[in-house]
Amino acid sequence: MERVDLIPPPGGADAAAPDDVGDLADAYAAAPLLNCLLREVARPLPGREGVHRLPGGDRLLRVRGGRRPTAPEVYTPRGWHRLDHTELVKLVAEELRRHTGLANHELPAEMSDSRDAVAAILTARARATPPEDPYLLSEQSLVTGHPHHPAPKARGGGPVAGWLPYAPEAHARFPLVLLGLREDTVVEEGDTSALDALGEPPPGYRLLPAHPWQLDLTARDLAPAFADGRLIRLGTTASPVWPTAAIRTVYAPERDLFLKFSLDVRITNDVRRLWRHDLLRLRRTDAATSRAFAGVTAAWLTDRGYRTAGFAFEELAVLVRDGLRGHLLPGATPFLAAGLAEGFTGSPLDGATDPARWWEAYLRQMVPPVLGAFARHGVVVEAHLQNSLVACDADGAPVQALFRDAEGVKLLPEVSRAAGWERLVYCLVVNHLVEVAGALAERHAGVDPWPAVRRELARHDLPEVAALLTAPTLPAKTNLLLRWTGADGADARYRPLPNPLLTGG
Known part of the structure; x- marks a missing residue:
């Protein structure tokens, strides 16, 4: 039987046997790289689930899984050939050279560095003592990291001993x-x-x-x-x-x-x-x-x-x-939103007994303050997964949102209203809600998260919201192409992503 490498469920990486570390590192590192390739470059082949055409060389790529794709294969004259991480990096580099007409020797090295960093992290996690504090546990859960970046765990190419003592993962x-x-x-x-x-x-x-x-x-x-x-x-x-x-x-x-x-x-x-x-x-x-x-x-x-x-x-x-304590509601426990999407032991998303109601409560806490800051104060909060916390009560229900990092905030009219809104939609909806909604649907079968998102957004009387609910696409940041073309790190270029608010996910 053909083996398919899958990213393990929450907590599974910590228990990996040494012989499994290489395969797990490949799977963890391949998922975000494949996400970038499929979103930014490849095109789905009609009628062929999981099969995509790579326009740079007109090759076919097949993957398994949903929001964390696995088991990449490229079609050859001898049939489908399974790609290990090294081969995947080579394929991506070849496709991007053909697609953009540009060469880049730095990014493939970062992709490999990211994979090697994951291997070192997995090995260290297997013998480390995780924090007892559930908030700290959520902050230190991101083995995959940014789900749409080609090298989310790269650490500058330096020796492992130089950075591992300071790695949250x-x-x-x-x-x-x-x-x-x-x-x-x-x-x-x-x-x-x-x-x-x-x-x-x-x-x-x-x-x-x-x-x-x-x-x-x-x-x-x-x-x-x-x-x-x-x-x-x-x-x-x-x-x-x-x-x-x-x-x-x-x-x-x-x-x-x-x-x-x-x-x-x-x-x-x-x-x-x-x-x-x-x-x-x-x-x-x-x-x-x-x-x-x-x-x-x-x-x-x-x-x-x-x-x-x-x-x-x-x-x-x-x-x-x-810090947190002066802001938290009494009895509430904070969790990093990115941790909910990645998964960790004790996550309130996993433990929700009524996931549809949990999700409605999450949206009530997370969406209004971001839209209110934009509508009433011209403040664009960078509400992506790593800048957003949700505090839950003793039953695990969301009761409060917390946001951080003034460095990423944009103010109107320093940026135009249109540019500010595009940034808000990318951070809050595409980077944040799409990912947490995907985790919710993945872990609670039968839950469609998008009707609740539509209802929550529709409560806000903003002309941009009305347009968002009927827009065919959403802006998705192109991290792979940005890094390949050597764009400034603060640049934000987007490609259209089908709007799940229209299709129900």
Whole structure:
């Protein structure tokens, strides 16, 4: 009998035997790459389920599965040939060269790096102790990661030992390095007082926490500052922090505090620095978003301010973000939305006894605050899966939404209303609701999630909503083509995706 590699159900990856790691890594890494290829380049072959034509070379590709495609095969004169991950990367590269007329040697290496990173993560997870906190467990559940990116787990091509100790998917926790920053070199804006409580610097210095991975990456550039005393090492934090799904953002549970750092590593589309231009607009963007969320049940986790060194503005920047406890409704437990789509032990989506009602409650919490911020305040919240949390009551029912990351917020009229709405629809509907709806339908047979989405959207009196409900397509970001053509990481180019609001999914 032919074997088909399938991504295991939630929790299955953690129990993988060593001999299975290679096959599982192939399956995990192939799924998002195939999603990109099928969405952006290939075309379905009418009447042939799972078969697609690749226009670059006019070849046929066959896959199994739905939202996480598996078992890729290419048609040859000898029949269907099963592709391992190396062969899949080669096929994708050949198709994109023919399709775009451009060569790219960097992205195939990232695809392979992503697969190897998954293998290292799976091996580490098998012997790691997961967090007991269900919120942290949801943040550290993303073995697949971005479901429509060609290399979601690439870590810059560096050695595993350099990044694995800081990987959320490997259930990492670690202390931050505490630096003393000479006072005359400090640059800061907003409320950074939480940083001063992390330790005691000597006279003439201010405290600056640093991510140990970033210090390793920038060691050569920072060596002169350590040599002349602008920077000094003061040890580490007394308690470990937990990396969240964003990797460079960590949570300190004892202090209920999030800290976001620069990482000079390309993760998905961007090198993850805290860029100067984003930091300089942070206070205005965050203040506008905070006003948009005032007086509603949903919460905005405020980016309070940042501190850095004038001589290493982006490299050493640290952003201070609100924790959870001051925003959560009493008795509610938060979960990362991306974790619901990926799956983890104890997920409230999996445990819903009335999944249709659970989904209606989820939509009531998640959709109105995003549309309200846009309609009443001209704020475009980047409500994608990794920026959105849902808090559930003791029975697992959604009771509150929480959003984060002012860096991704767009304000009208800095962007046009049309561009802002397109970004909102991509983040909230395509990136977020499509994925959680797919997980719901996959885990609860017989549930059609889309009538409830239509009803929830129709409650909002926006001309854009009326058009959305009848539009033939939705905007889907083309991460594969963006990376292949070398577009700027902040670019957003879209291709039309059939609108599930018309067809019921």
